[in-house]
Amino acid sequence: MSKPQNAPGDVRSKGLVDYLNDENVRAVLYQIIAIGLIVLAGWYLVSNTLYNLEQQNISTGYGFLDLEASFEISETMIDYSAQSSYATALMVGLLNTVKVSLLGIILCTIIGTIFGIARLSSNWIVRKLATVYVETFRNIPVLLQLFFWYALIPGAFPHPRDALEPIPGVLLTSRGMYMPVPEPDAAYTLMAIAAVIACAVIYFVKKWAKKRQDATGQPFPMFLAGLGIFVGFVLLAYLVGGAPTELSMPALKGFNIRGGYNISPEFMAVLIGLTVYTSTYVAEVVRSGIQAVPNGQWEAADSLGIRRSVALRKVILPQSMRVAIPPLTNQYLNLTKNSSLAVAVGYPDLVSVSNTTMNQTGQAIEAISIFMSIYLGLSLLTSLFMNWFNKKMALVER
């Protein structure tokens, strides 16, 4: 009774209001409330969906993946037929998405870099042409560009009967491009293994060369040596494998062309469309990266009598990269995600196969959840790789 109020150390003297005014308590409280609301909303949506599906007699779950897909896919990189499972069909779609995205990323980087540098050229025509390219293809929606290429390719080339043959063995038709490929042979597997071994050898030679240059200052012709090692190993494997020379040549049989390797108009349209569109953004990223490096850096290297190519490699590019890699990552992610537009021109990518699966099984939520998680996974992988690359190229600061 005679206890003084607000005595130090007395817990009871701190009322509820005091607690709510404590910043630390508040911070925790807000987080609890926020998480609670999210869980509540999620629970509401899930339970509602489950109830509705039950009403419509649709069973949930991923069991359908083992069922027979019973639809054909026009281009596959793995063995697939209508008797294969839905899981295999989705795998085919995923591989097609990865194929077009990976090729697109590589091509848009090369083309974008060329146009980015061309925009800084001192040659008026080169500079203006690069500007026109970038400004044109950057400002047209990518979906329209896919339609454009898909309309152009079958329209611009003749029926398989009158196929164009610009290089012997390579046929251009309204059904795409055909080219000769070697018949399957054990020697090619051997060559692939040799290539991997060559890369490992090159890695160690490079390490040794760097060590030697650190110690003696002597530079080592790494590019030529690496090329020699690689070509030598692969050639050796080819000869050991019996040097097969048989080719599968494309030729007209009936109304269509058989044999060889076919690049479909759908694939070409998607690849060209995505590459051209994204390369314009890459060009701008490259240009801004180079321009972000002050002119004084070139001049300082010049004053030391260092060649421009060495200055570009050792001084300018490391600094440009620092600026360019994060936006470049964005463009790679955009390209991968934009590849889902392939469904519009009938290229059997992941979304296209998933759509068919959805229509046949009615498992919309499951199919969408699969392709959404796959895109998320692909994007996160790309980000991880680019973050690693960025760390490697960025300044070692502090």
Added chain:
Amino acid sequence: MTTPETSSVTHPALISVEHLSKRFGSKLALDDVSLSLPKGETLAIIGPSAAGKSVLMKCLVGIYGADAGKIILDGDDVSQTNAPKRAAWAERIGMLFQQNALFDSLKVWENICFRQIELGTLSRKDAKEHAVHLLGLVGLAAESADLTPGDLSGGMQKRVGVARAISTDPAILLLDNPTAGLDPVLSNHIELMIGKIAEQRGTTVISITNDMQIARTRYQNLMMMHDGKVYWSGKTHDIDDAHNEHLTQMLNGSSQGPITMRTGKREDHVFS
């Protein structure tokens, strides 16, 4: 008013410039500039901004090719050199840039010995040793060798810039406003340090400065530029009070007057 500087020179000049001209677009940045400097002497170039001081210096070090005229280094005409000869020429001239222009992506010691590392004349181990020795000369601790330029203060960056400029023990040291942006005490330190190093090594120094007092007390020769032309040049001890007042007025009057901007386009095109 103009005294021909060549008249007083009896021994052969280490570096001489004859009727040098350089144009950027429609603007004549250097207009018939001539100078001559014997080995071991010092020259201050003074003048208002946009007078062509930095352009002259960049021509001397070979960053800009001149449109007309000659640069003669130790008897060789280097104004028309090709790339392989440029590399040898660069060894004999060191330059400290106004903004230091250190390579941000490289460590301090790699900055100082960039040339030796890239040309393979020193192993990385020897290059680092050499860099640490030079760091000592410019008053920096050996530990700073492993930092990057971004870690350094303005004064330290300036010292590293000096170390890089003298790393090949050049016969000529070019300084573009060596004390720009530093406080007076630090400016004084840097000026004294450079003077000491140059004297010990017998280096010929050409320096751009905006301070008439420093130019008169620390340098043997003075050249005043205005609008791309040599306005006055001669020995600093020849400058009497009347001269001094006139030159100072010229320097201050012009710098307070309307700023003359260089009209030539910035060279944005790094690839040809």
